[in-house]
Amino acid sequence: MSNITTIIPTPSTFKRTALVIIGAVIFSVNMNSFVYAAELFPGGFSGISLLIQRASFKFFNIEIPYTFLYFALNAAPVFISFKYIGKKFTLFSLLMIVLSSLLTDFIPSIKITDDLLLCSVFGGILNGLAISCCLHADATSGGTDFIAIYFSEKKGTDMWNMIFGMNICVLAAAGFAFGWEKALYSIIFQFSSTQILNELYRRYQKITLLIITEKADEIYSIIKSSTNHDATRFTGTGCYKNLQKTLLYTVVSADELGSLARELKKCDPAAFINVLKTKEILGRFFTRSKD
Known part of the structure; x- marks a missing residue:
């Protein structure tokens, strides 16, 4: 991240x-x-x-x-x-x-x-x-x-x-x-x-988002601009309709989830978003510094 x-x-x-x-x-x-x-x-x-x-x-x-x-x-x-x-x-x-x-x-x-x-x-x-x-x-x-x-x-x-x-x-x-x-x-x-x-107060709690969408570029743009967090893109095939899908993987702070989820659903109402509680992050993760 x-x-x-x-x-x-x-x-x-x-x-x-x-x-x-x-x-x-x-x-x-x-x-x-x-x-x-x-x-x-x-x-x-x-x-x-x-x-x-x-x-x-x-x-x-x-x-x-x-x-x-x-x-x-x-x-x-x-x-x-x-x-x-x-x-x-x-x-x-x-x-x-x-x-x-x-x-x-x-x-x-x-x-x-x-x-x-x-x-x-x-x-x-x-x-x-x-x-x-x-x-x-x-x-x-x-x-x-x-x-x-x-x-x-x-x-x-x-x-x-x-x-x-x-x-x-x-x-x-x-x-x-x-x-x-x-x-x-x-x-x-x-x-x-x-x-x-x-x-x-959930600022230091982490949430993992797995987002399956057909609007990957727009969804990533919202994640980046809203939270300053990056994402990783995976491509695959949906088994039910045999259509190509994109999976975006990202981790955000728990206090960012509410507003971010609303923006994502507004961008792609058909998006499938799996929200997972993350126990620990090993690696770089953006945190806004205190002023």
């Missing part, structure tokens, strides 16, 4: 800002309605911040603002992101970090339910929604999301399950310090969040 650099439209500044603000609000409301109320640990740097905050109050009777801890932990990832991932990407991520931290400290805690399982599941869903808003704005919510994006860009595959594994370590520490019940429910919270991310 081609790795030629091209200019592919990114979300507008207004759209990105709106998505980040929405993500920050959802994140903060979730922290104060489910996470704080149920005393869960969400994992990542937000979980580490809460762990330090609660440990300092429990063992030393010292209250440390969540904002201060979250800013301090994100300092190194922000620098790495600015240098190696993208400047605008980092600036929008900083906006998310600042807004979510300030809103978390100022929005009052609201207990919606006392059921720990409901808090874990729905809190995880809201957490996944908040992070997804940021990712669709080409930004992150900070912390381990920077790590996930960095390695996803390098390896070309999504790393959310790896981050989930890292978060288990944070939750294990919380279990030792504050009891295993809340830590185990926090794992459910984190699992729910990871599943939402895997469903809503």
